[in-house]
Amino acid sequence: MSNRSYEAVMSRKNEIMKASVGIDYDSFENEGISFDYEGMMSSAGFSLDEVSSIQKETGVGNTSLVELKNINKLVRYLSDKGKGARIFLKDEASNPSGSFKDRRASVSVYKAKELGYKGVIAATSGNYGAAVASQAVKRGLKCIVVQETYDSKGRGQPEILEKGRACESYGAEVLQLTVGPELFYYFLLLLEETGYFNASLYTPYGINGVETLGYELVQQVREQTDRDPDYVIVTNAGGGNLTGTARGIQKANSDKTRIIAASVDLYGLHMASDNDFNKKSFTTGHTGFGIPFSVFPDRSDVPRNAARALRYMDEYYLVTQGEVFYVTEMLSRLEGMQRGPAGNTSLAVAVALARKLPEDKIIVVQETEYTGAGKLPTAQLSFAKKQGIEIVRGKPSELDEPGKRIVIPEKPEQLQLKEVSLDRLRRSYMKQLRKRGVSSLGGKDIEFLAEELNTNTDNIEDISKEVFSDG
Amino acid sequence: MIAKKGDWVQIKRIVLKPEERSSNVPEDTSKVPLEMRLKGYLENETANIGDDVKVKTIIGRTEYGTLIAVNPKYDHGFGEHIKELYNAGTELVELLRKIDNEDDNHE
Numbered sequence: 003m004s005n006r007s008y009e010a011v012m013s014r015k016n017e018i019m020k021a022s023v024g025i026d027y028d029s030f031e032n033e034g035i036s037f038d039y040e041g042m043m044s045s046a047g048f049s050l051d052e053v054s055s056i057q058k059e060t061g062v063g064n065t066s067l068v069e070l071k072n073i074n075k076l077v078r079y080l081s082d083k084g085k086g087a088r089i090f091l092k093d094e095a096s097n098p099s100g101s102f103k104d105r106r107a108s109v110s111v112y113k114a115k116e117l118g119y120k121g122v123i124a125a126t127s128g129n130y131g132a133a134v135a136s137q138a139v140k141r142g143l144k145c146i147v148v149q150e151t152y153d154s155k156g157r158g159q160p161e162i163l164e165k166g167r168a169c170e171s172y173g174a175e176v177l178q179l180t181v182g183p184e185l186f187y188y189f190l191l192l193l194e195e196t197g198y199f200n201a202s203l204y205t206p207y208g209i210n211g212v213e214t215l216g217y218e219l220v221q222q223v224r225e226q227t228d229r230d231p232d233y234v235i236v237t238n239a240g241g242g243n244l245t246g247t248a249r250g251i252q253k254a255n256s257d258k259t260r261i262i263a264a265s266v267d268l269y270g271l272h273m274a275s276d277n278d279f280n281k282k283s284f285t286t287g288h289t290g291f292g293i294p295f296s297v298f299p300d301r302s303d304v305p306r307n308a309a310r311a312l313r314y315m316d317e318y319y320l321v322t323q324g325e326v327f328y329v330t331e332m333l334s335r336l337e338g339m340q341r342g343p344a345g346n347t348s349l350a351v352a353v354a355l356a357r358k359l360p361e362d363k364i365i366v367v368q369e370t371e372y373t374g375a376g377k378l379p380t381a382q383l384s385f386a387k388k389q390g391i392e393i394v395r396g397k398p399s400e401l402d403e404p405g406k407r408i409v410i411p412e413k414p415e416q417l418q419l420k421e422v423s424l425d426r427l428r429r430s431y432m433k434q435l436r437k438r439g440v441s442s443l444g445g446k447d448i449e450f451l452a453e454e455l456n457t458n459t460d461n462i463e464d465i466s467k468e469v470f471s472d473g
Numbered sequence: 474m475i476a477k478k479g480d481w482v483q484i485k486r487i488v489l490k491p492e493e494r495s496s497n498v499p500e501d502t503s504k505v506p507l508e509m510r511l512k513g514y515l516e517n518e519t520a521n522i523g524d525d526v527k528v529k530t531i532i533g534r535t536e537y538g539t540l541i542a543v544n545p546k547y548d549h550g551f552g553e554h555i556k557e558l559y560n561a562g563t564e565l566v567e568l569l570r571k572i573d574n575e576d577d578n579h580e
Contacts, residue, residue, distance in 0.1 A: 008493055072569055079572045121532065144532040154505035163549040170512070175530040178510040179488070182502055184495050188488060188509065196534070276502040328561055335562035336569055380552030393557050410557045414565065 036450030047206035100372030107133035114199035164376030212246020220254035241311030248314035342371035486538030
């Protein structure tokens with residue numbers, strides 16, 4: 003039997019990965035830091051039509067697009083004359099396991115079956131686990147989900163417990179770990195032991211699966227309003243939702259659509275900290291994933307992450323936990339739609355943004371998820387209170403303090419946007435390169451980075467001078 | 474004896490002791506072990522809580538660990554009434570009514 007120690011398993015990472023995803027990542031590498039992203043996406047992935055038919059086989063996609071008429075009425079009332087864009091919501095909760103993650107899982111599980119694997123494994127504490135488990139049922143494969151669930155005192159985060167329950171309801175084995183990045187180590191051990199397929203969120207399959215979401219929403223907006231969407235707001239964590247949606251929008255030739263990232267602001271809480279783990283009321287869609295994955299996408303569980311959010315992002319806004327709870331309540335009480343936390347992060351951004359935009363503009367919030375025990379604001383806020391977190395009404399922009407205080411707005415005008423500077427993220431991206439041993443950039447690197455960071459080569463030269471020369 | 478062979482149980486096991494953990498975890502995390510919890514069918518003839526046991530998981534893998542629960546329950550719930558949030562919802566409904574009334578008066 004091979005050595006199961008942490009160091010030994012991590013040193014076998016590349017060979018384990020290669021055997022478990024069916025993609026030869028080395029073949030896309032160039033000299034320097036760059037790699038052939040589009041080459042990887044097209045040779046390893048599927049066309050939009052292929053994805054669409056794979057998804058049709060298992061009942062994924064073609065979700066409805068709903069105009070939030072009462073919220074829009076409210077937004078217009080609060081806006082200056084001529085302002086108040088219309089918000090539409092893509093109801094992804096109606097996918098088989100209750101979230102857009104079915105789109106990602108459908109293609110991964112299809113590929114696993116096609117390649118002859120007997121089972122699939124996913125490392126996820128999110129809805130993706132249930133999505134993989136559900137798709138595995140449909141295709142007759144076994145499924146293991148590895149979750150980060152508990153702190154060292156054995157207290158489980160309610161939302162993650164619910165996601166684990168959902169996986170078990172589909173007959174998956176759920177391995178629940180305590181806090182720590184070594185989850186990846188255990189994941190590798192399981193891949194090695196079982197020989198199953200790594201249903202990573204970050205392969206081209208997982209991203210191809212989301213392209214249909216972007217494509218569909220453009221068609222639906224065109225049908226309902228005779229125009230293209232002006233803004234599509236995407237809750238951003240690992241970057242796959244944003245990348246896939248934006249690629250789908252491009253494939254629908256909706257060239258002027260701006261892609262807006264939205265995350266919950268969890269500044270000050272450390273994601274790998276045992277103490278901080280249960281002090282957050284959002285388990286994903288927050289800055290603890292959104293920022294690190296934007297500035298270093300290849301931190302994922304595959305050698306080259308197909309989710310590269312900065313390539314597609316036009317603007318990035320943060321909102322507080324209390325604001326997202328507030329719009330979750332708003333969606334329920336004004337629109338009669340009780341939905342989970344994920345898409346509501348982008349809804350909070352949408353409501354604040356709509357007030358500033360002309361009234362003929364169209365905003366799409368591109369996902370919802372199922373909700374219930376563990377996921378509801380009441381479940382999360384009850385749990386937060388038990389962890390000693392204060393719940394108050396007030397101005398979130400002034401009083402919010404992640405891990406200490408959750409602030410529910412007193413009125414909708416208090417929903418505010420905190421903008422993240424994309425140039426700052428580009429700089430952080432380069433600093434990550436430096437941290438990983440890169441000391442200068444070659445010609446091909448500059449071009450690659452201009453695409454990778456959605457800017458021009460002059461800007462890349464400027465940032466690189468600053469980052470690589472300040473010692 | 475509280476569990477017998479074939480019962481659906483939950484086990485717990487230390488995967489990495491504090492000293493075996495990755496060097497890049499925060500200080501608080503580095504002081505505690507990495508633990509895993511898992512459910513499956515008990516393989517031992519009989520067992521009590523706290524015993525070292527073997528289980529077969531739903532997909533047929535064998536794992537071992539300390540028995541911590543028999544017929545484990547899901548105890549995450551819907552939570553208590555949160556007045557700060559529910560009242561905020563009611564205020565939004567009242568605001569919408571007000572907007573609707575103003576619209577009606579203008580017609």
